Amino acid sequence: MKIFFSNKSYIDISDEVIKSSTKKAFIKKMLPKIARYYRDEKEAEEDLIKVWSAFHKEPIEN
Amino acid sequence: MAGRVLGSCVDATPYTGSNQCAKGESLTTALLFHNPLSSYPLDAATFITDLPAKVYTTGIDRIYPVKNILALDLTGGDTNTSDAGSGYTSPTNKAQVIATYTLENDDCLYKELVKMQGISWRVFRVDQDGYIYGTVTGTGANQAFRGFQCKVAVRRVQATGTDQAFLYLEIYYSAQYEAELKNLHGFNLGEENIPDGLVAVVVDGGQVVGECSGVDYTTIYGPEWTAAMFISSTGTPPDSVTYDDATGLLTFDPTGTYRVADAAVLGPLGITGITGVPLTT
Numbered sequence: 001m002k003i004f005f006s007n008k009s010y011i012d013i014s015d016e017v018i019k020s021s022t023k024k025a026f027i028k029k030m031l032p033k034i035a036r037y038y039r040d041e042k043e044a045e046e047d048l049i050k051v052w053s054a055f056h057k058e059p060i061e062n
Numbered sequence: 063m064a065g066r067v068l069g070s071c072v073d074a075t076p077y078t079g080s081n082q083c084a085k086g087e088s089l090t091t092a093l094l095f096h097n098p099l100s101s102y103p104l105d106a107a108t109f110i111t112d113l114p115a116k117v118y119t120t121g122i123d124r125i126y127p128v129k130n131i132l133a134l135d136l137t138g139g140d141t142n143t144s145d146a147g148s149g150y151t152s153p154t155n156k157a158q159v160i161a162t163y164t165l166e167n168d169d170c171l172y173k174e175l176v177k178m179q180g181i182s183w184r185v186f187r188v189d190q191d192g193y194i195y196g197t198v199t200g201t202g203a204n205q206a207f208r209g210f211q212c213k214v215a216v217r218r219v220q221a222t223g224t225d226q227a228f229l230y231l232e233i234y235y236s237a238q239y240e241a242e243l244k245n246l247h248g249f250n251l252g253e254e255n256i257p258d259g260l261v262a263v264v265v266d267g268g269q270v271v272g273e274c275s276g277v278d279y280t281t282i283y284g285p286e287w288t289a290a291m292f293i294s295s296t297g298t299p300p301d302s303v304t305y306d307d308a309t310g311l312l313t314f315d316p317t318g319t320y321r322v323a324d325a326a327v328l329g330p331l332g333i334t335g336i337t338g339v340p341l342t343t
Contacts, residue, residue, distance in 0.1 A: 011303070014299055017301045029301075
């Protein structure tokens with residue numbers, strides 16, 4: 001699944017990685033790779049949660 | 063008198079009327095090569111629908127388009143005759159037809175076309191009106207659309223002080239050519255439906271580049287790359303691939319040596335016209 005950043009850059013994460021990771025492990029693994037594309041690391045984390053939750057069909061917790 | 067020698071005039075009824083809106087094959091603008099064992103649907107709509115996927119499919123059904131044709135020179139095809147011995151000659155058969163196509167000079171294309179030499183092919187011709195021509199083989203429900211049987215030779219002529227460099231693609235049609243023309247089949251493929259051939263690409267320094275030309279394809283397909291389009295040296299896709307628009311570079315995780323997947327993988331994922339080649343190191 002793709003996460004597009006604000007400047008046309010993006011990351012595509014393989015379905016296998018999302019499927020086989022817990023939410024916490026997924027964020028820990030992917031956050032360092034995308035954080036530099038965000039002004040605020042919190043926004044990056046929120047995008048990762050959206051992707052993981054969409055894949056696992058889990059409601060996004062506020 | 064006993065015994066008979068049966069005549070063979072069953073198919074010899076010529077219908078010689080002039081056709082309304084007659085179509086004659088015009089100058090060839092594209093050649094579509096395929097394996098002699100493969101065959102395709104006679105129905106135009108089905109053929110056109112299937113054609114894009116045939117360029118990137120694996121196996122014998124793959125079609126190899128060659129475009130950028132500048133000119134055609136035809137030789138052969140003359141009628142051979144035999145002397146009847148009493149001042150008369152009669153036609154026997156036709157000399158082999160050889161078509162020499164002049165292509166835009168491209169050394170990378172040359173390196174690929176030479177791989178086609180020494181192998182039997184069938185070839186469809188597409189003319190400048192967008193009509194595709196081939197032949198019908200089989201009968202009844204087994205009828206199929208196929209190219210003309212041929213062999214291929216490639217010549218690369220260097221520039222001289224007076225002439226520019228050209229690439230020549232010679233097609234040597236088989237002894238069956240006249241019989242194939244008797245079963246000629248053609249329809250309007252449409253200029254816009256003529257596919258391009260595949261370009262071999264590799265991953266080099268975070269870029270997807272032409273294996274021969276070094277041309278950068280990373281930015282051309284910028285938003286399209288996905289992790290599933292790459293394969294590591296151990297045969298697995300990366301966990302993720304990041305495309306940085308500012309640098310035009312791809313970053314793989316985990317780091318390692320990657321190649322681009324085969325066209326059969328890329329095509330269904332939305333990238334056509336290129337194919338990855340196996341890692342050589």
